[in-house]
Amino acid sequence: MRKLLAGTAMIPVITLDRVEDAVPIARALVAGGLRVLEVTLRTAAARAGIQRIVAEVQGVIVGTGTVCTPEQVQLSCDLGCQFMISPGSTERLLAEAVQAPIPLMPGVASVSEMMRCMEFGYEDFKFFPAEASGGAAKIKAIAGPFADARFCPTGGIGLANALDYLRLPNVLCVGGSWVLPANLVAEQRWADIERLARETVEFCASR
Ligand code: 3PG
Numbered sequence: 001m002r003k004l005l006a007g008t009a010m011i012p013v014i015t016l017d018r019v020e021d022a023v024p025i026a027r028a029l030v031a032g033g034l035r036v037l038e039v040t041l042r043t044a045a046a047r048a049g050i051q052r053i054v055a056e057v058q059g060v061i062v063g064t065g066t067v068c069t070p071e072q073v074q075l076s077c078d079l080g081c082q083f084m085i086s087p088g089s090t091e092r093l094l095a096e097a098v099q100a101p102i103p104l105m106p107g108v109a110s111v112s113e114m115m116r117c118m119e120f121g122y123e124d125f126k127f128f129p130a131e132a133s134g135g136a137a138k139i140k141a142i143a144g145p146f147a148d149a150r151f152c153p154t155g156g157i158g159l160a161n162a163l164d165y166l167r168l169p170n171v172l173c174v175g176g177s178w179v180l181p182a183n184l185v186a187e188q189r190w191a192d193i194e195r196l197a198r199e200t201v202e203f204c205a206s207r
Contacts, residue, residue, distance in 0.1 A: 001105045001124040002150065002172065004061060004083055008036045009166060009204035011085075011175040012197070013065055013154065015040045021185060022049030026057040028190040029179065032197025038085050038175060040065040041072055047079065054080040067104065070096035077102055085152075085175075087128050089113055094120045105152060109133040111142065114149060124150045124172065131156030136164040143170045159203055166207035174204075 005011075012029050014037055016022055022045070026037055039050050041064050053062050063083035064076040073096045076084045082102055086093060089106040097104035098120045107126040108114045110133075114125060127139060130153035134141075139151050153165045154175035165171045179196045 001083060001103045001152075004103070005036060005124075005152070005172050008034075008173050009207060010034060010162070010173055010179075010200055011036050011038050011152065011154075012179045013038050013040060013175050013177045014180060015042055015177070016045040016049040017043060017185075019045045019048045019052065021045075021188070022052045023056050024188065024190045025180065025185065025193065026053045026060055026062070028194040029197045030057060030060050032179075032194040033201035034179065034197045035059060036061045036063070036173075038063050038065040041068075041075070042066045047075070050079045050081065063102075067093070067097075069093065073097050073100050073104070076100075085126050087126070089117050091116070094122070098122075111146075114142070114146065118149075123148050125152070126175065127151045127153040129155030130165070130174075131161070136161075136168060139165065139168055139170060143168070159200070162204060163207060166204055 012034050061082050063081050065085045067084045067086045077100055084104045087107040105124050105126050106117045106122055107128045150170055150172045152173050152175050157174050157176040158178040162174050165174050179200055184192050
């Protein structure tokens with residue numbers, strides 16, 4: 001994951017309600033400077049939406065989110081995704097993902113969960129739900145015993161607190177849905193989403 005995330009400060013978390021929104025959302029985010037996109041497997045539109053993004057959007061690095069089962073690992077590979085992100089980390093999921101041709105960033109909220117992932121060779125983690133699980137202070141505290149671990153905190157992050165995370169040396173990037181406000185998506189205001197993405201990139205660059 002670390003190689004894929006080089007130069008990326010923020011991963012938009014996209015939950016698609018309509019397949020036809022997939023390509024304009026992805027194009028707006030890429031045009032605004034956010035190239036690494038997580039599309040959650042939570043909705044019926046996710047599968048076809050990801051296929052369209054992979055086929056039609058230039059310069060994007062797209063991965064699946066909310067990957068919870070071995071079957072979803074297989075699906076992520078079949079869809080042509082470049083990475084996977086899970087909210088948590090079960091043994092079944094980790095055992096399948098560690099053999100997949102694309103990397104998983106497993107979700108953790110505790111040191112024991114991290115240690116279980118490390119037994120499978122993982123060092124890069126989604127810290128979820130970040131704000132509710134101790135926030136930046138917790139990630140800072142973990143750096144002592146686990147110097148090699150890196151995090152992408154997600155859950156409750158926005159411009160008001162993103163820098164608290166991004167300024168920690170063990171944070172690779174942050175993730176969140178704040179660049180896709182529901183009203184802008186519903187009204188198909190893609191230029192506004194592009195502007196929000198650009199503002200986010202500029203803001204995060206001050207880390
Ligand atoms: C998620 O997987 O839902 C992400 O953590 C998004 O969280 P957010 O909506 O609080 O940014």
